[in-house]
Amino acid sequence: MIKSSIIVTGLLIFIIGISAVISNAQDRPQDKEMHFKVRFAQGKSSTVIKKQIRLGKTHIYTLRVKEGQNMTVILTTGSNTSFTIFSPTEGSIEGADGETMWRGMINESGEYQIAIGTDKTANYKLEINIRK
Numbered sequence: 001m002i003k004s005s006i007i008v009t010g011l012l013i014f015i016i017g018i019s020a021v022i023s024n025a026q027d028r029p030q031d032k033e034m035h036f037k038v039r040f041a042q043g044k045s046s047t048v049i050k051k052q053i054r055l056g057k058t059h060i061y062t063l064r065v066k067e068g069q070n071m072t073v074i075l076t077t078g079s080n081t082s083f084t085i086f087s088p089t090e091g092s093i094e095g096a097d098g099e100t101m102w103r104g105m106i107n108e109s110g111e112y113q114i115a116i117g118t119d120k121t122a123n124y125k126l127e128i129n130i131r132k
Contacts, residue, residue, distance in 0.1 A: 031058045031117070038063035038114075038128060046129040053081065053124060059116040063128065065106045070131045072103040073114060077124035086113040 038061050040047050053059050065071055075083050077100070085096035088110030096102040106112075116124065 031056055033058045033060055035060050035062065037061075040130075045131060046127065049126040049128075051124060051126075052121065053116055053118045054121045055118060057118075061114040061116075061126070061128075062111055063114075063130075064110070065112050065130060067106055067109045068132070069106045070104070071106055071112075072127070072129040072131075073101070074127040075100040075116065075124055076127075077118075078120070078122045080119035081116065081122045081124055082118075083114050083116045083126075086115065088112065 034057055036049075036059065038047060038049075049061070051059065073083065073085060073096070075081065082098045082100055083096070083102075084098060085093045085102060087093055088108060090108075093102070093104070095104070114126070114128070116126065
């Protein structure tokens with residue numbers, strides 16, 4: 001009788017603990033997107049952006065690129081931060097998802113997005129270079 005009482009009490013404590021963990025996970029807010037427009041200095045085709053990103057945030061950089069141009073994106077940061085590049089119509093660019101470096105020729109003109117995400121707060125340097 002005492003053993004079954006201890007087992008029932010242990011199960012109740014376990015269930016309450018699991019409920020609290022599930023509740024906290026559901027209460028956590030979704031990643032908040034912060035949008036930035038990439039601007040190059042007059043006569044320049046590259047830029048360097050230095051920022052800090054916090055857990056729960058996504059930094060999204062938008063820039064216009066023309067078909068046939070070459071783009072290089074380099075993210076210098078810790079190991080838990082990376083970027084994904086999205087084309088105007090095709091979604092994420094092959095080889096540019098969860099990366100810290102990408103170089104390639106642009107296949108369509110339009111607005112491209114570079115989305116930076118992290119698993120922990122991190123400082124970063126984002127280098128973007130566009131060449132013909």
